[in-house]
Amino acid sequence: MRRPRSGTGAQEGTLGEDLAQMCAGGVLAGLCGSALAFPAAELAPLAEDDPDAKSAVIARIAASGDANAVRILEALGDGRLYVDKGTAVFVEGDKAFAVDDGAPVKVPDGEAVVANNQLRSEVDTALSGLRLGDPDPAVRAAAAKALAEGADAAQRPAIEKALAAAPDDALRALLMRALARIDLQGDDPRARAEAARRLAESPDPQVKSLLSERLREESDADVRHALEQAIAAIDQRIARSEVFARVLTGISLGSVLLLAALGLAITYGVMGVINMAHGELLMIGAYATWLVQGLFRTHLPALQDWYLLAAVPVAFLVAALVGVVIERLVIRHLYGRALETLLATFGVSLMLAQGARTLFGAQNVELSNPSWLSGGLELSATLVLPWNRIGIVIFSLAVLALVALILVRTRLGLYVRAVTQNRRMASCVGVPTGRTDALAFALGSGIAGLGGVALSQFTNVGPDMGQAYIVDSFMVVVLGGVGQLAGTVIASFGLGIASKFLEGWTGAVIAKILVLVFIIVFIQRRPQGLFALKGRQVDA
Amino acid sequence: MTPWNRPVLARREWAAALGLLMLIGVLAPLLHVLLPEGAALRPSTYLVTLVGKILCYATVAVALDLIWGFAGILSLGHGLFFALGGYMFGMYLMRQIGRDGSYGADLPDFMVFLDWKTLPWFWQGSDQWWWAMLMVLLVPGLLALVFGWFMFRSRIKGVYLSIVTQALTYAAMLLFFRNETGFGGNNGFTDFKRMFDLPITSPGMRAGLLAASALWLFLAFVLCRHLVRSKFGRVLEAIRDAEARVMFLGYDPVPYKLVAWVISALLCAVAGALYVPQVGIINPGEMSPANSIEIAVWVAVGGRGTLIGPVIGAFLVNLAKSFFTQAFPQLWLFFLGGVFVLVTLALPGGVISLLKRRSADEASSGGGK
Numbered sequence: 036m037r038r039p040r041s042g043t044g045a046q047e048g049t050l051g052e053d054l055a056q057m058c059a060g061g062v063l064a065g066l067c068g069s070a071l072a073f074p075a076a077e078l079a080p081l082a083e084d085d086p087d088a089k090s091a092v093i094a095r096i097a098a099s100g101d102a103n104a105v106r107i108l109e110a111l112g113d114g115r116l117y118v119d120k121g122t123a124v125f126v127e128g129d130k131a132f133a134v135d136d137g138a139p140v141k142v143p144d145g146e147a148v149v150a151n152n153q154l155r156s157e158v159d160t161a162l163s164g165l166r167l168g169d170p171d172p173a174v175r176a177a178a179a180k181a182l183a184e185g186a187d188a189a190q191r192p193a194i195e196k197a198l199a200a201a202p203d204d205a206l207r208a209l210l211m212r213a214l215a216r217i218d219l220q221g222d223d224p225r226a227r228a229e230a231a232r233r234l235a236e237s238p239d240p241q242v243k244s245l246l247s248e249r250l251r252e253e254s255d256a257d258v259r260h261a262l263e264q265a266i267a268a269i270d271q272r273i274a275r276s277e278v279f280a281r282v283l284t285g286i287s288l289g290s291v292l293l294l295a296a297l298g299l300a301i302t303y304g305v306m307g308v309i310n311m312a313h314g315e316l317l318m319i320g321a322y323a324t325w326l327v328q329g330l331f332r333t334h335l336p337a338l339q340d341w342y343l344l345a346a347v348p349v350a351f352l353v354a355a356l357v358g359v360v361i362e363r364l365v366i367r368h369l370y371g372r373a374l375e376t377l378l379a380t381f382g383v384s385l386m387l388a389q390g391a392r393t394l395f396g397a398q399n400v401e402l403s404n405p406s407w408l409s410g411g412l413e414l415s416a417t418l419v420l421p422w423n424r425i426g427i428v429i430f431s432l433a434v435l436a437l438v439a440l441i442l443v444r445t446r447l448g449l450y451v452r453a454v455t456q457n458r459r460m461a462s463c464v465g466v467p468t469g470r471t472d473a474l475a476f477a478l479g480s481g482i483a484g485l486g487g488v489a490l491s492q493f494t495n496v497g498p499d500m501g502q503a504y505i506v507d508s509f510m511v512v513v514l515g516g517v518g519q520l521a522g523t524v525i526a527s528f529g530l531g532i533a534s535k536f537l538e539g540w541t542g543a544v545i546a547k548i549l550v551l552v553f554i555i556v557f558i559q560r561r562p563q564g565l566f567a568l569k570g571r572q573v574d575a
Numbered sequence: 576m577t578p579w580n581r582p583v584l585a586r587r588e589w590a591a592a593l594g595l596l597m598l599i600g601v602l603a604p605l606l607h608v609l610l611p612e613g614a615a616l617r618p619s620t621y622l623v624t625l626v627g628k629i630l631c632y633a634t635v636a637v638a639l640d641l642i643w644g645f646a647g648i649l650s651l652g653h654g655l656f657f658a659l660g661g662y663m664f665g666m667y668l669m670r671q672i673g674r675d676g677s678y679g680a681d682l683p684d685f686m687v688f689l690d691w692k693t694l695p696w697f698w699q700g701s702d703q704w705w706w707a708m709l710m711v712l713l714v715p716g717l718l719a720l721v722f723g724w725f726m727f728r729s730r731i732k733g734v735y736l737s738i739v740t741q742a743l744t745y746a747a748m749l750l751f752f753r754n755e756t757g758f759g760g761n762n763g764f765t766d767f768k769r770m771f772d773l774p775i776t777s778p779g780m781r782a783g784l785l786a787a788s789a790l791w792l793f794l795a796f797v798l799c800r801h802l803v804r805s806k807f808g809r810v811l812e813a814i815r816d817a818e819a820r821v822m823f824l825g826y827d828p829v830p831y832k833l834v835a836w837v838i839s840a841l842l843c844a845v846a847g848a849l850y851v852p853q854v855g856i857i858n859p860g861e862m863s864p865a866n867s868i869e870i871a872v873w874v875a876v877g878g879r880g881t882l883i884g885p886v887i888g889a890f891l892v893n894l895a896k897s898f899f900t901q902a903f904p905q906l907w908l909f910f911l912g913g914v915f916v917l918v919t920l921a922l923p924g925g926v927i928s929l930l931k932r933r934s935a936d937e938a939s940s941g942g943g944k
Contacts, residue, residue, distance in 0.1 A: 309734045311868075368920055373734045374649045375919040378875060381868050382915020389908035506745050506864065509738045544749050551746035555722075555739055559729045 075123040075134045081111070081148045082118040090157055097161035097190070103137050105165050112150055112158040117143040164190035167197040167210075179206055182213035183241075191217050212242060219249045227253070228261035235265035243269045281535045287424040289531025290431035291493065293524060294486030295504045296511035297438060298479035300523040303512055304455045305475040308366055308376040313508060314501030315387035316480045319357055320350035320487020321496040322391060325400045340405045343488070350484040357387075358480020362473050370472075384501060392498040399497035408492065427489050434485055439520055441478065451475050510554050516561075584883060584930070592883060599626055600789020604782030623781050624853055629893045630788035631657075631850040634795045636873040636885035638842035641799045643871070644880030645808060646835050647815030648732065652740030653843055654867035655747050656715040660844030661851040661861065662751075663714055665764035666698060667707030668775070668852060672768045684766070685759040695757045704771060711848040712841060719840030720833070727832045732818070741864045748862035763858025770852055781853070788849045792886070795842045799882055802838070811835055872911070875918050878925025887926060 077095065080088035093111070096104050103125075110116040110125035117124045123134035124143050131142040150158065159181060166178035175197070182194060191214065198210040211233070218230030231249075234242050243266060250262045299313045324346040331342035361383055369376040404423060411421040442448035450471040453461035462468045494500060511530060515522030530550060537546035584592065603618050603626065610617035618626075635657050642648040669683045676684040682691060700706040722743060726736060754760035767775050774780065802808050813821045814828045821828055851857045860866070869892075877888025892914065899907035922928065 307734075309738065365916055365920065372919075374643075374737065375875075375923065377649070377734055377737060378868070378871055379916045379919040382872075382912040382919075385908045385912030385915065389905070389912065392908075393905060502865070506742060510742060513735065513738055544753055548746045548750055551742045555725070555742060558731060558735065558739065559725055 075118075078116075078118050078123040078134060081116070081123075086153065089154060093154070093157050093161050097164055103132070103134065105162065106132075107134055108158050108162050108165070111148060112155050112162070114147045114150055116148045117145055118148055119143070119145050160190070164193045167193055172202075176206055176209070179209035179213065183209040183216070212245065215242070216245060219245070224255040224258050227255070227258045231258065231261040231265045235268040243273070277539070281539055282532060283420060284424070285532030285535035286528060287428055287531070288535060289528035290428045291486075291490065292507055292511050292527035292531055293431045294427075294434060294482070294489050296508040296515075296523055296527055297434065297520075298482035298486070299508045300479075300512050300515065300520070301438070301451070301482070302476055302479035305451055306366070306370070306472055308369070308373055309380070309509070310361075310366070310476075310479075311377055311381035311505065312361060312384035312387060312501075313479075313483055314503070314505035315384045315391075316354045316358060316483035316501075317487040317490060317504055318388065318391060318496075318498065318501040320354045320484030321402075321491040321500060322395060322400070322487075323350040323353045323484065324488045324491040325395075325402055325496055328402060340407065343405055343408075343492075346488050346491075347485065350488045351481040352484075354484025354487065355477040355481035358483075359473055359477045361480075362476040366476070367469070367472070384505075388498045388501060395498070397498060399495040402491045402496055404492060423492050427492070430485075430489055434482060435520070435524065438478075438482065442520065447471070447474055447478075451478075510551065513558060514554055588930070596789055596793060599630070600786050600793070604786045607782045607785070608778050620778070620781065623785050625897060627781070627785040627788045627853045628850060629890055630785070630792050631846040631853070632870075632873065632893055633886045633889035634788070634792045634846035635843050635870055636877065636889040637792070637795050637799055637882055638839040638846070639870050640874050640879050640882055640885040641802065641842075642832075642835050642839045643874060644882070644885075645803050645815060646811045646832055648832065648836065649737045649871060650740045650836075650839075651737045651864060651867045651871065652742075652744035653839070653870050654864075655744035655862050656719060656840040656843040657847035657850070658751075658857065658859075658861035659715040659718065659747075660711045660847030661857040662758055662764070662847075663710040663844070664707050664848035665767075665851050665857045666701040666710075667704055668767040668770060669759075669764050670698075670702040671770060671772070672766065675768050676766070683759070683764075685754075685762065686757075689754055697757065708848070711844050715840050715844035715847075716837055719837045723833050723836040724829070727829045727836070730818075741867065744862050744867055745864050748859045748864075751859035751862060759858070761858065763856060763860075764851070765856040765858075767852065767855055775852055775855070784849060784853050788846075788853070791845055791849060795846075796882060796886070798838070799842075802835070803882065807831065807834070869911070872915050872918070874925075876914060876925055878927035881925070881927050884925045884927035891926065 078092060080092050083089075093108070096107055106127070107116065107125055110127070115126045117126070117131075124131050124140055125134060126132075126142060126147075129142065131140050132138065133140050163178040163181040166174050167182070169175050169178065179197070182190065194210050194213050194217070198207060198214065201207040201210055215230040215234045218226045221227060221230075227249075231246060234246060246262050246266050246269070250259065250266070253259050253262060295313075295317060298316070299310065302308065302310050302313070324343070327346040327349050328342045331339050331345070361380070365379050365383060366376055369379060408423040408426050409421075411419040412425065413419050440448075442451060450461070450466045451474075453464075453466050454468055454471050454475075458468060461471075490496075490500070490504070494503075507530075511523060511526045514530065515524075515526030533553075534546050534550050537549055540546075541549065603623065606616055607618050607620075607623050635653060639650060639653050642650060672683065674681065676687075678684055678687040680687045682694065686694070701710070726739065731739065750756055751758050751763075752761055758764070769775055770780065803811070810821065810826055810831050814826075814831060818828055847857075847861075873888040873892050874885040875888070876892055877886065878884030892911075895910065895914075896907065899910055918925065
């Protein structure tokens with residue numbers, strides 16, 4: 036932070052009438068030139084023991100507007116200031132300068148002034164005030180930050196000046212806080228109340244602790260009232276933005292659930308079978324993404340950033356292929372025996388997970404976030420939307436639109452809907468139910484693969500990842516009911532948002548338990564889910 | 576749709592099964608206690624523990640067969656009742672450690688670790704064995720009663736019911752994983768020292784637990800067999816095959832299913848309580864959905880709806896498990912997965928259907944709903 040500085044006095048130039056005021060405030064100390072010399076004699080208390088006198092000296096240096104004020108204070112803070120018998124010298128590197136006029140002198144051989152912690156922090160505060168005038172924006176920002184943490188009444192004019200010239204909101208917020216902090220400590224109750232009211236509008240998240248800190252010591256009733264109101268206003272704003280943030284993370288969790296459950300809803304809807312290996316199809320999609328990333332890394336390093344796009348069709352095809360194989364080899368032979376299908380597909384899921392463990396190792400594999408998905412959209416100081424969350428919402432909506440299109444516009448979709456509603460009747464009117472089953476299963480599995488691509492950007496990709504999502508996806512299907520996309524969509528977003536809100540109140544684990552209990556109770560009332568197909572059901 | 580009174584085994588085979596159980600439950604414990612260490616005929620500690628463990632599993636398999644094989648309710652959450660029974664008895668075992676824990680405190684170690692000063696209310700009374708045994712029955716029994724009543728009342732069945740039971744055990748697992756729940760969190764209960772104030776690892780205790788497990792399996796089997804051969808069992812099978820018709824005939828299926836369900840849960844709970852002192856640990860992993868599905872595969876391998884089949888299945892699968900996890904650990908899940916697939920596809924009646932007395936037509940319809 037503390038850079039060695041030389042030539043602060045070099046920028047002498049056009050000076051207006053307010054030069055004196057600026058100098059008095061210590062702003063733009065450099066611009067004041069060496070018009071005012073700082074008498075070495077005034078530094079004498081630094082060599083003595085009275086801490087109040089020392090503080091007074093520091094304040095005077097800071098307020099002096101002397102060209103060398105920054106250099107002197109830096110030297111004091113670092114233990115490079117030598118005060119002895121009316122002379123005061125500061126050392127920079129292997130050179131020494133007189134405090135009075137900045138003239139080079141002999142390097143002294145006595146002991147430097149010892150700066151204890153309290154003294155050093157006073158020096159830092161004083162320096163921050165002086166550095167607000169620094170031409171380097173980074174230095175200015177750092178100074179403003181330091182002042183926001185603790186400013187002294189003496190720096191008020193300097194801060195006000197800098198505030199008027201502040202180029203951006205971030206700097207302005209810091210300076211506002213510094214000012215308000217000064218006012219809050221001030222003697223005038225009216226100014227204190229005014230500061231509290233001003234702070235109520237501040238977007239700065241740390242203002243609240245400042246206010247409540249003051250509230251603890253405040254005795255004036257009006258000011259207390261103003262402080263309490265300001266805190267309440269800030270609380271309300273924080274609560275609002277938290278609600279907003281929860282809804283947004285809930286929506287992104289809902290998108291993950293939607294991708295995981297959409298394929299399951301199709302296969303369960305069409306064939307009435309629970310595919311316990313669905314989670315492993317997600318895993319296959321994620322591993323396919325990982326393999327594509329590896330291929331890009333070795334063969335197309337230039338396009339590395341775009342591997343995710345290439346992974347989308349690959350993951351779809353691989354998962355769909357595995358799905359067809361499962362359907363042809365296992366599920367086809369178990370139609371009408373839903374419970375056995377459940378067990379058999381669980382066996383398949385065990386084998387797939389173990390297969391992944393054997394092929395790729397038991398450790399999680401590493402996937403990098405492409406640069407266009409990192410970072411986030413900044414809505415306010417407290418609210419940042421990560422791009423990958425936005426990305427997954429868009430992606431899942433696109434997949435949803437695609438599935439809806441397939442179901443509504445294509446012949447396959449027509450068949451799928453027909454078989455979902457009444458398998459026997461569909462078969463009677465010529466729907467090839469066997470082929471429809473296979474294709475629907477491939478479609479559902481492929482969508483699971485797409486879900487895997489999305490998940491690979493959020494969670495660990497490993498052999499056990501499928502297990503983690505299978506219960507959640509079932510819950511979505513149970514809640515949403517089968518045969519209609521709307522149920523799945525509402526259930527996944529509803530569950531996503533609800534569990535994010537519950538998490539805020541109860542913690543993640545209890546939230547999950549509450550959601551599960553809610554679903555168990557829910558299907559008491561609606562055993563067929565939110566959107567049951569109309570019609571009468573009889574035991575087959 | 577098997578005829579209700581068709582004999583599953585011939586008289587000679589029943590005698591053989593009973594003889595085998597006597598061998599395991601009476602002779603083996605006696606030999607373990609009476610013979611000196613290293614004697615050729617003395618069953619090793621490993622073997623006694625392994626067989627005792629599998630006997631508990633077999634009881635759970637019989638319990639699941641009662642509801643799956645005879646009422647058509649496939650529970651994927653029976654591991655929960657098993658684990659709850661184990662936890663309830665584990666609380667007593669934890670209290671029996673007394674001040675011999677690593678912190679030397681009155682409270683169980685994990686509570687000291689969490690900086691708790693007093694026992695939570697639900698731990699009161701757990702230092703008494705009779706209270707622990709009461710809780711082993713009450714807690715899982717009440718949970719089964721309440722859950723079952725809600726489920727059966729709204730006529731949830733088939734895969735929906737399976738999924739919901741799975742959600743139940745999953746939720747319970749998450750709950751027990753939390754330290755704050757008060758059941759030792761991740762690590763559960765372990766490091767038991769005594770039971771009934773006697774050292775828990777002594778040969779006498781191990782032999783006694785083995786005998787008790789065998790006895791409980793025998794009692795569970797006799798109870799279930801009596802139930803399914805009674806009028807109650809016939810109504811249960813009718814509900815399995817055509818619930819709507821049973822209702823049209825004037826029966827309310829809810830009490831039938833509920834009784835079978837709660838009995839099944841209680842059998843599991845006691846088996847869990849016998850299991851914990853033998854393996855010396857209980858943790859939330861026992862409640863994982865995968866564990867509960869594995870129970871279903873024991874039943875399926877043995878042959879469901881036969882009661883004796885699941886016992887055979889539990890032994891076959893678990894012996895294979897101890898063999899594989901030692902010899903080829905990486906192949907075990909392939910094997911287990913393959914068993915799931917092959918049994919459901921190729922052997923819907925389970926290994927029991929391979930016994931000669933099964934006629935061909937029964938084997939072909941054995942996998943019906």
